[in-house]
Amino acid sequence: MRAINAMLSTMGAGAVSLVAATVAFAQDKQVGPEPGGWFFQEAATPVMTDLIWVHNMVQIIITAIVIFVVVLMGYICIRFRESKNPVPSKTSHNTLIEIIWTVVPVILLVIIAIPSMNLLYKQDRLPETEMTVKVVGNTWNWLYSYPDYENVEEWVSSPLDKTQAETVGQPYLLATDAPLVVPVGTKVKVLVTSVNNMHSWAMPSFGVKMDAVPGIINETWFEVYEEGTYYGQCSEICGINHYYMPIEVKVVSKAEFARFIAAGGEPADKFAALNIDDANGGAAIIAANE
Ligand SMILES: [Cu+2]
Known part of the structure; x- marks a missing residue:
């Protein structure tokens, strides 16, 4: 499968060099929400890998606690029921048991806290990053730009309507x-x-969820393992079209990215057939909101 993907990527890269002034992307991996999906999406970044690990560890600990408590309760209900135990014990203190039920939860909380804090700081403290993207929330689409590359203008990323999505075989x-x-x-x-x-x-799939707040610039980071298309969604209820502002991140090879930037970041080329004019469409949307 990897070999096939690598071959497809090479073919895709070949196509790019053949068609001048056109930036096409090799279609490979796709990661995003799935109908009926109930577990995490596949981890695409180190933060998400750690996040899934911490989640699984906590899941194991709480499952063990629930099983222990349920079994203990069941045993007590049966073993000490009135008919089997007509004269109940008057015990009110047991130092050893009290020490155990204090110390064991403390140890468990420390075991949970250490990796949780590690993960929290891994998400929150930015490492030495190699490039910057700026994401601006708008009602109802996303504006993207690269502060590092002035030749690429800010662009609007709008959802495809149903027909367009079907035409290019991508998820509506x-x-x-x-x-x-x-x-x-x-x-x-x-x-x-x-x-x-x-x-x-x-x-x-990146382990990223960052609020977009007017007047405040929040920052976060990611480093994606593999090339592909990754999907997300606006996750702060923002109004009537909240459902209609998806996020699509195309992760390409470094060489392909360099070509994309050199070409002035023509993001809409692969949708040229759909007749979408991003620059004008975006400007019209922004103007309508002002
Ligand atoms: Cu929203």
């Missing part, structure tokens, strides 16, 4: 006309803010 309510494009294996700083009301830029 997740696919956009112009995804955020980032290189693989790169520590990316994300600056998140909003121009009107609150939104939240949430990428479950």
Whole structure:
């Protein structure tokens, strides 16, 4: 499978060099919400890998506690029921048991706290990042820009409607006309803010959920393991079209990203057939909101 993906990527890269001034992306991995899905999405970043690990560890501990308590309660209900135990014990204190039920929970909480705190700081404290993207929430779409690359203008990422999504074979309510494009294996700083009301830029497979608040610039980071398309959704109820502001992140090879930037970041090329004019469409939407 890996070999096939690698082959497809190579073919995709070949296609790019053949078609001048067109930036096409190799279609490979897709990670996002799935109908009926109830567990985490596949981990795409080190933060999400740790997050799933901490979740599983806590899950094991609480399951063990629940089983222990239920079994103990069952045993007590049966063993000490009135008919079997007509003269109940008058015991009110037992120092050893009291020490155990104090010390054991403390140890368990410390075992949970150490990796939890580690994860919290891993998410919160940015490492030395290699590039920055700026994400601005708008009602109801996302504006993306690269403060590091002035030749790439800020662009609007709007959801594809049902027909458009079907035409390009991408998931409706997740696919956009112009995804955020980032290189693989790169520590990316994300600056998140909003121009009107609150939104939240949430990428479950990245372990990222950052509020977009007007007047405040929040920051977070990610480093994606593998190339592919990753989907998220606005996760702060922001108004009537909250359901209709998906997030699409295209993770490409470093070489492909360099070509994309050199080409001025033409994000809409692969949707040219759909006749979407991002620059004008976006401007119209912004103007309508002002
Ligand atoms: Cu929203």
